[in-house]
Amino acid sequence: MKKIGVTYHPKSDAARSVAEETSRKLAPLVPDVWVASAWDDGHHGQIAGTDLLICCGGDGTVLRAARAVIPHPVALLGVNLGRLGFLTEVTAPQLFEQLEAIVGGAGRIETRAMIEAETIRAGEELRDHFHALNDVVVGRAAIGRTVQFTVRTDDTMIGNYRADGVIIATATGSTAYSLSVGGPILHPESREIIVTPVAPHLAPANSLVLAAGSLVEVQIAARQSAILSVDGEPDMNLAGGDIVRVRTSGHTARFLRLGPPGDFFLRVGRRLNWLSE
Secondary structure, eight states, X not given: OOEEEEEEOTTOHHHHHHHHHHHHHHTTTOSEEEEEETTOGGGGGGOTTOSEEEEEEOHHHHHHHHHHTTTSOOEEEEEEOSSOXXXXXXXXXXXXXXXXXXXXXXXXXXXXXXXXXXXXETTEEOSOOEEXXXXXXXXESSTTOOEEEEEXXXXXXXXXXXXXXXEEXXXXXXXXXXXXXXXXXXXXXXXXXXXXXXXXTTSXXXXXXXXXXXXXXXXXXXXXXXXXXXXXXXXXXXXXXXXXXXXXXXXXXXXXXXXXXXXXXXHHHHHTTOSOO
């Protein structure tokens, strides 16, 4: 490897410390090393040509990194700083111990699907496309109120809901918000899309698993309001008649994995208390 970046959660002193120590240890091993806060968009100019981006924080830091590296084929390595995350791979001591091997090409690349969303109002696109590694969520605009919306896939209506919202998730997002409302867990490299209504009124909250490449449309009913959230990032207001279109993104997230593929299931089992220590 010739260029490695290190990002950290700016509100975590531990994350910043690990990032700085990682940079010091990488300096004699790699010609080009850069460090930046995960919240600093100014570092995007350094991403081109980066072989590996080490993310010090939690799953949220990794999610930000996955979007930040688009469209560059940068591998991501998440560092666990205390909480057991689904996206982080190593602890700080493990990272320091294996840095030389990592620089030398150790590990394998795990490719994960992303989704992209666009918002349509009166036939016009409101903003540029959003890309998500976890999920796109259309939800109620206020506590105590539901929102009415229809969901279509490939021009076929699959539901007309009054609910708290709907989650459109990737395989990666299947272990996030979607899981908390009863959605299925998919293999991390699956490309299917999960659609899960959140607390639908007088209807079961069953999930649908759609084939890769499916187009999902969520349309807000007239005189309703809602919120759009992409990977939990700042919300966008939606009005009656607005349409959110979600499909598989042309971009993917690439993770450097140092353990075997089965480690994903161990991580899930421990997080969900299926396994005793």
